Amino acid sequence: MIHQYKLNGYNIVIDVYSGCVHVVDDLAYDVIALYKSNTCEEIVGALLPEYEGRGVSEKDIERCVADVTELVRNEELFTDDIFAGMAGKLKEGAPVVKALCLHVAHTCNLNCTYCFASQGKYHGERALMSFEVGRRALDFLIESSGTRTNLEVDFFGGEPLMNFDVVKRLVAYGREREADTGKRFRFTLTTNGVLIDEEVIDFCNREMHNVVLSLDGRREIHDSMRKNYAGVGSYDIIVPKFKRLVERRGDKSYYMRGTFTHKNTDFTNDIFHMADLGFTELSMEPVVCSPDDPYALTEDDIEKVGEQYEILALEMIKRRREGNPFTFYHYMIDLEHGPCIYKRLSGCGSGTEYLAVTPTGELYPCHQFVGEPEYLMGDVWHGVTNTALRDKFKKCNVYSRPECEECWAKLYCSGGCAANAYHASGDITGIYEYGCRLFKKRIECAIMMKCAEAEDGEESEPDTCEDCGECGGNA
Numbered sequence: 001m002i003h004q005y006k007l008n009g010y011n012i013v014i015d016v017y018s019g020c021v022h023v024v025d026d027l028a029y030d031v032i033a034l035y036k037s038n039t040c041e042e043i044v045g046a047l048l049p050e051y052e053g054r055g056v057s058e059k060d061i062e063r064c065v066a067d068v069t070e071l072v073r074n075e076e077l078f079t080d081d082i083f084a085g086m087a088g089k090l091k092e093g094a095p096v097v098k099a100l101c102l103h104v105a106h107t108c109n110l111n112c113t114y115c116f117a118s119q120g121k122y123h124g125e126r127a128l129m130s131f132e133v134g135r136r137a138l139d140f141l142i143e144s145s146g147t148r149t150n151l152e153v154d155f156f157g158g159e160p161l162m163n164f165d166v167v168k169r170l171v172a173y174g175r176e177r178e179a180d181t182g183k184r185f186r187f188t189l190t191t192n193g194v195l196i197d198e199e200v201i202d203f204c205n206r207e208m209h210n211v212v213l214s215l216d217g218r219r220e221i222h223d224s225m226r227k228n229y230a231g232v233g234s235y236d237i238i239v240p241k242f243k244r245l246v247e248r249r250g251d252k253s254y255y256m257r258g259t260f261t262h263k264n265t266d267f268t269n270d271i272f273h274m275a276d277l278g279f280t281e282l283s284m285e286p287v288v289c290s291p292d293d294p295y296a297l298t299e300d301d302i303e304k305v306g307e308q309y310e311i312l313a314l315e316m317i318k319r320r321r322e323g324n325p326f327t328f329y330h331y332m333i334d335l336e337h338g339p340c341i342y343k344r345l346s347g348c349g350s351g352t353e354y355l356a357v358t359p360t361g362e363l364y365p366c367h368q369f370v371g372e373p374e375y376l377m378g379d380v381w382h383g384v385t386n387t388a389l390r391d392k393f394k395k396c397n398v399y400s401r402p403e404c405e406e407c408w409a410k411l412y413c414s415g416g417c418a419a420n421a422y423h424a425s426g427d428i429t430g431i432y433e434y435g436c437r438l439f440k441k442r443i444e445c446a447i448m449m450k451c452a453e454a455e456d457g458e459e460s461e462p463d464t465c466e467d468c469g470e471c472g473g474n475a
Helices: 024-037 042-053 058-073 131-144 160-181 200-208 219-225 235-247 268-276 299-321 341-347 385-392 418-425 433-453
Strands: 002-007 010-015 020-023 099-103 150-156 186-191 210-212 255-261 283-284 356-358 362-364
Touching: 002 024, 002 150, 002 433, 010 024, 010 433, 020 024, 020 418, 020 433, 024 042, 024 058, 042 418, 131 160, 160 186, 160 200, 200 210, 200 235, 200 356, 210 235, 210 299, 219 235, 235 255, 255 268, 268 283, 299 433, 418 433
Parallel strands: 099 150, 099 356, 150 186, 186 210, 210 255, 255 283
Antiparallel strands: 002 010, 010 020, 356 362
C-alpha cells in the first residue's frame, strides 16, 4: 500500500509497510500512480502525450518505470503487509503495567467550559487521593511491572496541585522504592497553573520528568473557555507563572497543552502566540465533546482546520530556518528510528500497560474512561479483577478495526484513541472518524516537514528505545 500527496512543492510517496518516504519529480509521481495496474507500455502510452511537450522522451519514461521496479524489488515501494499476523500476538502473555495516571484530585479551581472530566469530578463527588491510596498505587505499579525498569506516573486531576502535599510525599516514596527495587520513576504533572508558586516551580523542576501546562493561546480565546467559578478568565494569572517555571526548567521536558474549538478554528494564531511568548514545546488538541455543544467542531470546520495545519507547518519551517524554532507535539515523528512496531500496532496500551487510578484507588483503562461504570477494572489492592475487559483491550490494535484496513496512516496512529473511539462509536474497536481525518492531515504535514529538513541538510535527534519490555530494544 502506498499514499501519494503533494504539499509545499514536494511530491511525496509513502510506502506504508516499509515506512519508506520518497520525494520524487512529477514524472516519477505519475509513474508510481499507474505502476501497479498497468504495464510499462501502457504507462508510456498514458504519460507520453503529457510529457513529450516537456522534453521527456519515451525512453525517459521507460527508465523511470525501471527505477520504480528497482524500488519494488528492494522492498521500498508496494511492500507486502508483514504485520497483520503478529498484531494479535503482541499482548498474548501476562500484561506488564508500565504507567499510571494518578488522579490525586477529583476537584478543580477552574470551571472550564469544555472539560471532559466534569470540572474534575468525573461525574462523581469531589475527592482528594490520600497518601495511603497513592502509596499503594505505586506499590501496585512496581508489583505489576515485571522486568521493566522505567515506570511512568502522571499526577493528574482535576487539578493535582490542589493536593500538592500528597504529590510531594508520593514522589519521595517513589524515590525510596527506586533504591530497593532498581526501578526508575519518571513523574509528570499536568496543571492549569493557578496554584504554581516558587515551591511548586522548584519541586517540578527538580522531580518532574515532564510538566504539562494548560494554555489555550491568546488571552481572549483562553479566557472564553478557562474561567474560575466567578467567571473570570485565568490567562493573566497563569502566564507569568508558566514563564517563570519554563525559564528555570533548563533542558528538562515540558509542553504547553491547549485545546481548540469551533470558536477558534484559526488556532494557529494561538500556537504562534504561545511561541511568541517564549514557549517552544507546544501542543494544541481538537476538542472532543458532544456534537450538540456550541463549541464542538463541525463538518464545515474540517477544511479550515486542515488549512491551519498546513499554515502551521510552513511557519514552523520558516522559523526553523530563521533560527527561532519551536516544536508541535503532533509533528514530532522519527522516520529513521521509531517508534518500534509494537507501539505502531498497539498504541498507548490503555487498559493493559497503562491504567488510571481514582482517589479511592479504583482502576480504569485510562483517564478518559474514569467514571464509566462498565469500564471499572479493579482497584490497587486487588489488581485487575475485570479480566474480560482487560482481554478486550489486549485485542485492541490497529488490525482489530475493520475501518483501518485500507488506511495509509494506520501504522502512525496505531488505530487511534480507544476512548475517543468508544465515545464516538460506542466501542473501543471502533473509530473516531472526525479525528482520523485530522490525524491524517497532521501526518502529511509532519512528513512534509521532514522532507524540508532533509532538503536543508538537517538531521533529527534519534528517538531511543527505552526499556518497553516488549522487544528487548531490538525492534
